Amino acid sequence: MDIAARFICWVEALFWEDERYRLLESFDGGQRPRLQIDGAELTLFVWREFCERPEPPAIQGPSVDESIASLRRAFASLADVQLESVVGVGRRVKTAAHRLLQWTFRR
Numbered sequence: 001m002d003i004a005a006r007f008i009c010w011v012e013a014l015f016w017e018d019e020r021y022r023l024l025e026s027f028d029g030g031q032r033p034r035l036q037i038d039g040a041e042l043t044l045f046v047w048r049e050f051c052e053r054p055e056p057p058a059i060q061g062p063s064v065d066e067s068i069a070s071l072r073r074a075f076a077s078l079a080d081v082q083l084e085s086v087v088g089v090g091r092r093v094k095t096a097a098h099r100l101l102q103w104t105f106r107r
Contacts, residue, residue, distance in 0.1 A: 010060040012037055015045045 015021055015037060021044075050056045062070065 011046060012042065014049070014057055015042065018045070018049075021045060 021041065
């Protein structure tokens with residue numbers, strides 16, 4: 001499971017545990033299955049709980065530094081694959097692009 005999926009899983013679990021957000025279920029007339037969440041509800045929950053609250057919920061999963069490192073690895077490997085797949089890319093262009101990516105993700 002990738003980082004985004006893990007984030008959605010534990011954030012969604014927090015949403016379902018919070019009874020204050022059950023009021024949102026009444027807005028659709030009860031036509032939606034209970035185990036389904038839409039983007040508006042999740043956005044509201046994330047904003048209220050993680051942005052507005054003085055003490056947001058504890059983060060589950062990798063730390064911010066670990067997440068950034070994981071994203072850097074993913075983007076770097078993706079860039080290598082894309083550069084390799086382009087026909088006729090000169091070595092100098094590939095090297096310059098690779099250096100630019102390394103500089104970008106080292107920050």
